[in-house]
Amino acid sequence: MPANPSEAAAPYAGTAATGPKPMTLHRLRAMRDSGQPVAMLTAYDAASAALLDDCGVDCLLVGDSLGMVMQGHASTLPVSLEQMAYHVGCVARAARRAWVLADLPFGSYQADAAQAVRSAVTLMQAGAQMVKLEGGGWTAPVVAALVERGIPVCAHLGLTPQSVHALGGYRIQGRDASGAQLLQRHARELAAAGAAMLVLELVPSDLAAAVSAEYPGICIGIGAGARTHGQVLVLHDMLDITLGPKPRFVRNFMQGAASVREAVQAYVRDVKAGVFPDEALHGYAA
Numbered sequence: 420m421p422a423n424p425s426e427a428a429a430p431y432a433g434t435a436a437t438g439p440k441p442m443t444l445h446r447l448r449a450m451r452d453s454g455q456p457v458a459m460l461t462a463y464d465a466a467s468a469a470l471l472d473d474c475g476v477d478c479l480l481v482g483d484s485l486g487m488v489m490q491g492h493a494s495t496l497p498v499s500l501e502q503m504a505y506h507v508g509c510v511a512r513a514a515r516r517a518w519v520l521a522d523l524p525f526g527s528y529q530a531d532a533a534q535a536v537r538s539a540v541t542l543m544q545a546g547a548q549m550v551k552l553e554g555g556g557w558t559a560p561v562v563a564a565l566v567e568r569g570i571p572v573c574a575h576l577g578l579t580p581q582s583v584h585a586l587g588g589y590r591i592q593g594r595d596a597s598g599a600q601l602l603q604r605h606a607r608e609l610a611a612a613g614a615a616m617l618v619l620e621l622v623p624s625d626l627a628a629a630v631s632a633e634y635p636g637i638c639i640g641i642g643a644g645a646r647t648h649g650q651v652l653v654l655h656d657m658l659d660i661t662l663g664p665k666p667r668f669v670r671n672f673m674q675g676a677a678s679v680r681e682a683v684q685a686y687v688r689d690v691k692a693g694v695f696p697d698e699a700l701h702g703y704a705a
């Protein structure tokens with residue numbers, strides 16, 4: 420019999436009386452409402468997930484960037500749903516406190532809402548607590564179908580890497596007035612459909628700030644300036660072990676750190692203190 424009987428009764432990892440209080444959507448919303456920035460990083464394996472979780476990273480994104488980082492592809496397009504589910508399981512088994520969200524990969528939700536629900540169920544059963552999908556407009560009814568079925572959704576606007584060929588490369592989005600207006604309209608539609616979180620990638624910081632100010636959920640920026648509710652980076656980018664050129668908005672957190680743990684702690688500290696990104700160096704001006 421354990422010293423604390425509630426430990427034996429705890430049905431989920433991280434809910435034992437002695438463990439860290441698990442992150443929930445409710446707590447993430449409270450952080451947003453009280454102006455506490457949310458720190459998110461990608462994770463693809465159990466050891467990294469455990470370290471990130473221990474360092475206070477609030478959200479672990481099992482991103483389809485694993486296609487480039489782990490698999491060596493030139494884009495995220497070749498990643499399959501089965502591969503995503505495998506990595507979600509690896510991360511979810513190690514996470515004690517952090518909120519785990521996972522990308523629906525290219526081709527797993529584009530056909531219709533029924534396909535999206537089936538794919539999301541696969542990732543949720545592998546251990547995800549939220550799924551992320553890219554794009555605006557046609558995605559709003561898909562988001563609504565998922566949310567109606569109890570599946571929390573993170574939307575993703577701006578540079579959407581699954582559309583790299585349509586966008587003509589990894590380039591800043593929403594720079595001109597019509598692009599900015601379209602992105603704002605898409606954000607409103609996704610909010611109305613119930614997307615609790617929104618990633619804004621590679622958009623001018625003034626646009627990201629305007630979207631964040633009116634979005635009812637949690638806006639997470641990447642290359643979108645400092646005025647979102649939180650930040651995300653690809654782990655390998657901020658540890659400076661990226662294959663190929665690193666995006667300009669990335670800071671090498673290994674600089675001045677004696678270990679990976681120290682680099683991740685510095686990231687969490689700087690995001691929470693609002694000093695990463697520094698818009699002049701690592702953000703995008705209007």
Ligand code: KIV
Pocket residue numbers: 461480481482483484485522618620641651652653
């Ligand atoms: O796949 C990924 O890692 C992402 C982040 C870049 C936001 O979508």
